[in-house]
């Protein structure tokens with residue numbers, strides 16, 4: 001992909017620029033009055049989102065992430081599609097599907113009426129994807145960078161037969177310290193505990209993390225909140241088209257084993273994923289489409305907001 005051509009076709013002055021990013025991947029750098037963001041065209045992956053006047057990124061991005069064709073980038077918002085988790089047919093295909101490790105296409109960029117910056121990335125089937133997954137599809141990822149980060153993943157079935165998918169925004173949130181984080185909104189829900197032989201359990205109260213956590217929560221309705229005491233902020237997650245939330249933290253052993261995480265990175269990251277997974281399987285009929293959405297908003301106390309306004313920049 002030619003950076004000059006991408007800028008000529010889709011650049012928007014100082015607000016949206018294509019640059020050569022890590023590993024030579026084309027990155028989209030967005031800077032508007034409300035936030036800044038970085039998006040990788042490889043994997044269709046938001047790598048960074050930071051509201052203006054905020055000193056912390058919304059997202060965790062591993063300093064030891066791979067930026068190599070065929071590999072997933074550890075951090076930001078990887079897209080798991082058309083399956084979440086291990087290959088559902090046991091054929092040895094990659095975990096979390098095949099769109100987080102290939103180049104997407106830049107379809108459109110724009111400025112919305114309220115000043116938000118929009119980017120649409122797309123991916124359609126090719127002989128290569130049909131060799132992995134036999135269906136014809138057209139996938140769009142609509143990214144809106146404003147006061148909040150908004151994501152919409154639209155799956156269109158361009159095939160003559162229905163197909164079934166599971167999927168997720170596998171979002172890595174940056175946290176101040178994992179010991180001081182709680183996930184609210186899952187109280188009373190059943191979950192599959194993948195870190196304990198996939199046994200079924202019931203959540204009571206908020207989710208706190210003190211060991212490896214790998215859970216699929218069922219029948220999730222309404223919003224989730226990550227309450228982060230150390231960073232003194234809350235992240236409000238509003239999802240659409242999903243009844244499933246995945247909560248994942250690798251903890252110390254897995255963090256140390258993973259080549260693309262530092263040993264203590266588990267202290268600084270938490271994945272809370274808007275998903276269709278487990279029993280939440282989506283059937284899409286020919287010529288139909290399905291929308292999965294997630295909105296991430298950083299909230300801070302009013303007193304903190306006043307402090308930011310008062311402090312010299």
Ligand SMILES: O=P(O)(O)OC[C@H]1O[C@H](O)[C@H](O)[C@@H](O)[C@@H]1O
Pocket residue numbers: 072085095096170194214215246247248271
């Ligand atoms: O390292 P990755 O392939 O990105 O997967 C990281 C994790 O993703 C999800 O949250 C799964 O529930 C975990 O079982 C998996 O380990």
